[in-house]
Amino acid sequence: MRKTLFLIPLILGGCSWLSPDYKRPVVALPSTWNGVQAVARDDRAWWQRYGDPVLDQLETEAAQHNDDLALAKSSLSQAQAQYSYAFANQLPSLSVAGTDAYGKFANGNLRAAGQSFRFPNKTSNFGFVGGMLNYELDLWGKNASLSDAAKAGVQGAVYAQEAARLSVAAAVAKLYFSLRALDRNVAILKESVQTQDDILRLVQHQYDVGAVDALLLQDATERRDAVHAALPDMEDQRNNAESALAVLVGRSPQNIVQAGISRGRDLQEMIIPEPTPSVLPSELLERRPDIAMHEQMLIASNFNIGYARAAYFPSISLASLAGVNNIDIDNLYRATSRSWTLGAAMAAPVLDFGRTESGVKLAKANKNQQVVLYKQSIRTAFKEVRDALLAQNTAAERDADNGARDGAAQQKLHLTTLRMEHGYASQIDVLAAQSTMQLAELSQVQARLQRLDASVDLYKATGGGFTALPTKKKI
Numbered sequence: 001m002r003k004t005l006f007l008i009p010l011i012l013g014g015c016s017w018l019s020p021d022y023k024r025p026v027v028a029l030p031s032t033w034n035g036v037q038a039v040a041r042d043d044r045a046w047w048q049r050y051g052d053p054v055l056d057q058l059e060t061e062a063a064q065h066n067d068d069l070a071l072a073k074s075s076l077s078q079a080q081a082q083y084s085y086a087f088a089n090q091l092p093s094l095s096v097a098g099t100d101a102y103g104k105f106a107n108g109n110l111r112a113a114g115q116s117f118r119f120p121n122k123t124s125n126f127g128f129v130g131g132m133l134n135y136e137l138d139l140w141g142k143n144a145s146l147s148d149a150a151k152a153g154v155q156g157a158v159y160a161q162e163a164a165r166l167s168v169a170a171a172v173a174k175l176y177f178s179l180r181a182l183d184r185n186v187a188i189l190k191e192s193v194q195t196q197d198d199i200l201r202l203v204q205h206q207y208d209v210g211a212v213d214a215l216l217l218q219d220a221t222e223r224r225d226a227v228h229a230a231l232p233d234m235e236d237q238r239n240n241a242e243s244a245l246a247v248l249v250g251r252s253p254q255n256i257v258q259a260g261i262s263r264g265r266d267l268q269e270m271i272i273p274e275p276t277p278s279v280l281p282s283e284l285l286e287r288r289p290d291i292a293m294h295e296q297m298l299i300a301s302n303f304n305i306g307y308a309r310a311a312y313f314p315s316i317s318l319a320s321l322a323g324v325n326n327i328d329i330d331n332l333y334r335a336t337s338r339s340w341t342l343g344a345a346m347a348a349p350v351l352d353f354g355r356t357e358s359g360v361k362l363a364k365a366n367k368n369q370q371v372v373l374y375k376q377s378i379r380t381a382f383k384e385v386r387d388a389l390l391a392q393n394t395a396a397e398r399d400a401d402n403g404a405r406d407g408a409a410q411q412k413l414h415l416t417t418l419r420m421e422h423g424y425a426s427q428i429d430v431l432a433a434q435s436t437m438q439l440a441e442l443s444q445v446q447a448r449l450q451r452l453d454a455s456v457d458l459y460k461a462t463g464g465g466f467t468a469l470p471t472k473k474k475i
Contacts, residue, residue: 019306044465054264065250142310149303156296162289287463
């Protein structure tokens with residue numbers, strides 16, 4: 001027992017030394033964002049910059065009840081349990097052992113260790129109660145490698161949860177913006193329906209008195225019918241967006257069916273954040289949770305190689321048993337002797353027909369796969385940042401152009417109305433100018449939505465305020 005206790009500190013000092021030293025794959029990174037200056041800021045609650053309290057409430061609701069986040073949390077719990085199990089394998093196991101038998105020795109004699117022992121020739125209890133200590137010497141770091149791989153898996157699950165949280169937050173914001181855009185589109189189409197009905201009524205009157213031909217009447221009828229057909233489609237899109245948003249934030253089936261989504265600021269009143277990244281290109285590897293997750297999976301695969309390599313070496317197990325024996329007719333638990341044993345067992349591979357070698361090759365292939373996935377996540381991240389920056393610029397230009405177009409249409413309607421008041425234009429001219437303005441408003445709504453979506457994409461592409469923990473070679 002003393003020797004066993006003396007060996008425990010040495011045994012617990014096992015490390016995953018058969019695992020290759022981890023080195024982050026080298027990837028050529030740009031020095032700047034193509035002339036776009038990064039602005040340091042805290043983006044952890046980036047959705048608050050749009051100035052809509054309803055959006056803030058929806059983001060909070062989604063963070064608490066979204067199904068994808070619940071699944072990510074469950075995956076994290078599984079990873080933590082797996083690590084706890086792998087870590088426990090590095091420690092000794094202690095169990096209680098006991099036996100009890102009822103009988104007697106033949107002729108009351110027992111021979112052991114070359115000696116003869118005399119017992120009463122009576123039926124008696126024969127029992128043993130003690131403790132058993134088992135431990136596998138982790139000289140090659142097999143269990144340590146498995147534990148370290150599981151620990152990296154836990155950290156990867158933490159980062160996966162952060163990636164899911166960022167993705168859900170971006171989806172909520174974009175779907176809410178789409179809902180507000182569809183609200184505005186429905187309102188504009190309802191106004192357009194009234195305008196086209198008025199135009200058709202006037203053209204029909206002109207046709208009845210012979211002022212216009214049938215072709216002009218048919219054109220007015222087709223425009224009216226097109227607007228009438230577009231309105232229910234737009235209302236369906238709005239209803240579907242509202243239901244999808246209710247599901248995304250994790251509302252109950254009762255609330256999905258019976259309760260709607262609250263509305264906040266109009267789309268044109270929302271604040272559009274500054275279209276600049278908050279991180280430098282060299283910082284993006286630590287600011288994207290998906291990249292950090294893939295790196296942890298790569299680290300775990302690195303430790304799995306050490307676990308596979310350990311199969312080349314013998315496994316050594318220690319077992320110790322200590323307790324009390326009883327040979328007493330009166331009381332099973334009245335000890336008559338004490339005993340202890342200490343044993344060791346070793347099993348070394350001799351011929352496994354390539355099983356261990358195949359395991360090592362499989363572990364190395366998995367690591368190579370994780371390297372590809374890690375580099376792929378980096379490429380995807382920089383592509384998304386580049387696309388978001390370009391989309392920010394084009395969306396801003398489009399928003400400005402459509403704003404000017406909308407302003408010109410409103411000015412035309414104002415001038416046409418003045419001309420009608422002075423007898424230089426007809427009511428149908430005013431209605432036509434009003435129809436043109438409504439089309440310009442629809443384009444303006446779409447341009448503003450694209451600009452808001454581009455800003456969300458930039459927040460998501462730059463990590464949304466996430467910062468990864470420093471990566472160590474050995475964890």
